[in-house]
Amino acid sequence: MSTVTSSGAADTGPSAVLHRDLKQEPFRIVSSSGFYIQFDDGRKILDATGGAAVSCIGHGDQRVIDAITAQAKTLDYCHSMFYSCPSAEDLCQQLIRSTNGQMAKAFIVCSGSEAMEAAMKLCRQYFLELPTPEPNRTHFIARRESYHGTTLGALSVGCHVGRRAVYEPILMQNISHVSPCNAYRNKLDDESTAEYVSRLAKELDDEFQRVGPQIVCAFIAEPVVGAALGCVPAVEGYFKAMKSVCDKYGALLVLDEVMCGIGRTGTMHAWEFEGVVPDIQTIGKGLGGGYAPIAGLLAGHRVIKTLENGSGRFSHGQTYQAHPISCAAAAEVQRIIQKEDLVHNASFMGKYLGSLLKEKLGHHRYVGDIRGRGLFWGIEFVKDKSSKAPFDPKLDIGMLVHQKGLGLSGNSGILLYPGNGTVDGKVGDHILIAPPYNVTMVDIDLIVDLTVMAIEAAFEDVADRLA
Template sequence: MNPQLRAQSESTATSAVLHRDTRFVPKKAVGGKGSYLFLEDGTKFLDSTGGAAVSCLGHGHEKVNQAIIDQIQKISYCHTAFFGTEVSEELAQFLVDSTGGKLSKLYVVSSGSEAVEAALKLSRQYFLELSPPQPRRTRFIARKPSYHGTTLGALGAGGHVLRRQPFEPLFSQNISHVSPCYAYRGKKDGEADSDYVARLADELEAEFQHVGPDTVCAFIAEPVVGAALGCVPAVPGYFSAMKAVCEKYGALLILDEVMSGMGRSGTLHAWEQEGIIPDLQTIGKALGGGYAPVSGVLISDKIVQAFDKGTGAFRHGQTYQGHPVSCAAALAVQKVIKEENLVENVRNMGGYLEARLKETFGGHAYVGDIRGKGLFWGIEFVRDKVTKEPFDTEAAVGFRIQETGQRPEHGVSLYAASGTVDGVRGDHIILAPPFNVTKEEIDIIVETAAKVLDEVFAQVAGA
């Protein structure tokens, strides 16, 4: 990282916190309201990414704050091995109902990584609960450039090269990867969507055959790939084709909607736009909007029935699963989204954001692709728009943009990541404003981003 980009930080300060970079102490956020965070240096910071696509209601929402306070005054914690709570039951029913009963149970944990771990374990145990059991099913198929979390199982399922790299020797060898549905770089010239889908379905089927069709527990994928590729949606028909391959070989389909789900993509559940129903769905970030750590797994009834007819016990548990305060926060967030019709606002403001981004950056010399759904949009940067050649990793384009946006004169979040092309090379940024964002705020986001890009590319192109 260019040290000049860190100049505004307390780089020489001491801290007892193990920050994400041990050589860098970030500025402190001291307050927040709506789409804005307030920093210790007086900066009014427009949180146009909701952190990591988390703060779907912005900051300081009074109804959510009050629901958390009310729950704390009732009960803050009880262990689920001994007791249940009213609020966990209400949240589960609310979310099951939101699927139209297509998914029948909810398992609540604290983070997206935990939710993915639980989904992987549920998949494996499901096949042991069947009569007769299928103990040979021990494998998972996932996709290249993907991200499912940082715990060992979730990280092993993901295809994010840089995050995996230090821990490769620790991963289970029962996970293999196929190509993502990434039209900008994956489709051949002149290839129709249907032909591209057929080619990817053939690749998945070939992987089933390679590892042994009766050894696969599940195929796991993100409906809209977030951090690893920068808001890449699938082309029409892709997930129907993937589901068909899974069903052909008796494997489950896990959709990881931790980042793209719970309204972020323009429907409460991203799979509603794909014409399929997953067997397991992980949810997280926009579930609780950052008001408390919470995530979950929505589970199809066929899996629940297998457990009911088998041992009846999921051999997995965590101290804070079903935490009452987290459930209260999630329930309050979801009620606000429903009562204020915010998923419709996601669609409307998402359309406006798309138009503004394409109008502003479509002809930019270094913008290769603009893609996304709802209020979940990515911009991919390239050195050459014709060849799609990315910038050198040393240029750190994405992180330069993120750091420049954080300067007081800009005061905007532009979520950056690298590895877009092959897990190492390639840069993108993500925009994921709150569901109650206004046109005026979107205008500020786009106009400020344009200034940031001008500043960064003046340096990069002249280097």
């Protein structure tokens, strides 16, 4: 494989990058524009997932490029321990306004994992700074089959079995997990939605009681579970019930919206769907749209007032916190989203995407469930629709669909996001579809057609092993 370097010379040697897979180098992307990415072998691929639900306004938007350039010329870096800068102030003002004042302050970092680490620290500090401090609050409750990041704290609070496995001996022990809200897999046939919610609320309440309610800092959950479960939204009433349990025991509610937030699920913040405002919220992928590494957290008034009345500071900081160029990029992305009413478009086009996926694939022999919200949809594959039995993990169906999508003939390939462990963290396969917010119906027609082709090609490839 060869590429052309920035100096114009061909790079034909082995990669010096420590790739995720040391035995097989990834395809190399040389350019991107709009909804498409181009490989060094000339193939042009429709990016139907924005990478990892990141590129929310598509690639190469000149307005964002100009904002980055202008910021780089004006101020490239400042240390947030001593200074602030206009781009950071602008971005954080936009973010707080976007919550209609429900949240009080924004804290900007470089990745979702860093945002979750900061959120966990902020939870701990909150309880230390109460008028009557509660230093025993050291425990976190989260949910199985969720993913909250790859650093040790974030990986500990998450429960993506495959990503945790190697590091189990060094993960935090002050964390426990309860069931996800996954109606397709876990809601009983004779159980109403209200009864299902009540059962999950009791499970959370029981977990508070088991570990000791006086030691729990927070309950952490994704409003719509992304990579780990394949776009599974909570059922109506779920988060109101979870918030009630947290309030009962004085614990904080932390919502991880790194993947599902900032417009992705058809509202600016995923919590708006049910109107349950978190104490702390993490944000990420759609924040900067992939133009710069950026993520953050939004802290509620309850938390901020406690710190203001206490030490008056947040005991946490990072070198590249609120980086001027990243903030300028994200601020421009957010202006574009608001100016072009792209959150509304994500909601409208999301309904069309969901209905078309169900129309084209709902009766497919190996499609068990199609679920999502806004422009965040998942397709779960099953060996048997009636029993919902998953495929043998050795088949790696999700990855196979992804590979077939990339390999479609001509320039008609599509990038889909594969996942596994959908059932219990070990078995189960799904793919994600998460196109930019500015898609049209024509774009969605093409995305669905290519997705169907990729799925059909994948199952044709393994037909002899499924017979």
